[in-house]
Amino acid sequence: MAVTAKLVKELREKTGAGMMDCKKALDATDGNIEAAFDWLREKGIAKAAKKADRIAAEGLSAFAIKGNTAALVEVNSETDFVAKNEEFKELVNLIANVAADNKCADVEAALKLDVDGKDLETVIAEKTGKIGEKLSLRRIAVMEKTDEEAFGAYSHMGGSVSALVKISIDDAEKARDIAMHVAASAPQFISEEDIPADIRERELTVLKTQAEEENAKAAKPKPAQIMEKIIMGRLKKNFKEICLNDQEFIKDPDQTVEKYLGKGKVLEMARFKVGEGIEKKEDDFAAEVAAQAGL
Structure with a gap:
């Protein structure tokens, strides 16, 4: 039986093996998918497919x-x-x-x-x-x-x-030293200029709403121009916490990363x-034991 690209693709999807290994397996078994699968299993390559639905986090x-x-x-x-x-x-x-x-x-x-x-x-x-x-x-x-x-x-x-x-x-x-700082402090951006406009706008909206609610509850509300300065001050502070250049340098908190670099x-x-952003599967060990025991 002729080994076609479609057969190779089908075997690859079934086993998770590489394209060349799938072709070799099909060549060795005259295009028989099941025999090719066994051929890959014998080589220790097809085991990957059985684990394809597991979460590697x-x-x-x-x-x-x-x-x-x-x-x-x-x-x-x-x-x-x-x-x-x-x-x-x-x-x-x-x-x-x-x-x-x-x-x-x-x-x-x-x-x-x-x-x-x-x-x-x-x-x-x-x-x-x-x-x-x-x-x-x-x-x-x-x-x-x-x-x-x-x-x-x-x-x-x-x-x-x-x-x-x-x-x-x-x-x-x-x-x-900077790499060590990045590993420890997890900055999101290098400088404030790198912060996307949509993130800036979203953060500004949140801070503005918070400030307006606080001001409305205050015994003596502040005028609009003062509130504007307060909001911008908070925005600047928040941005400093997520921008590498403005963070306190981990080995010398008295200076920023930017100052340390000169x-x-x-x-x-x-x-x-590792695993950041991957949803990890939480196994219920007791339930697993009970299921295996037929309880």
Whole structure:
């Protein structure tokens, strides 16, 4: 039976294996889907499909710096136990290095990259089969710099949180300090100028409503021009808390990050907290035991 693209796609969706592995399996079994599935299972590749509906919200983040290119990645697993597995750690570091080597910040494109004759998607699927948990590449950030600039990178708690920054001056120590600050303080923007207009408007509306309600209840309401200053003051304070440049520098709270950098500027930043934004499944252990016991 001829092996068509449709057959390869069908097997890939059924097993979660890479395109090339699916084609090999179909070639080896004369296009028989079920036999090809068994062929992949025998190779330890099709195990990934059985775990496809599980939630992978644990894992690790890691960075790799290759000359003037740096990459930050997050790879998820189902449990924090696997996140401590040396094989899993090696996989995460491999992915970070592959992303940096290929300057690839797109997950879909990264999964197609060649790693010793196999695409990265297949490498991850095979490791899923071996380790026994669903593993997935969630996100990548890639930065490129000039010789006059510097990268800073920092991982906290073995990779539960990692940050990568690029600064405008060639000062590796300051760059690392800024990355440490980003990892710890989780700024949303580099500067106030980076805050989108819709976020500004929403925050202003909330503060204005709060201030007007407070003023209406006051024994002696303030005039409109005073209220305007109060609202803008609160807005500025809130923005300082979420903007990197205005935050108190973690190693010296007496100065801001911007002041610590002096003539330098933060050009780019990325921060990955493992599992952030993923809805984790809460298992009811008692109910699971009862179900297995037929209670």
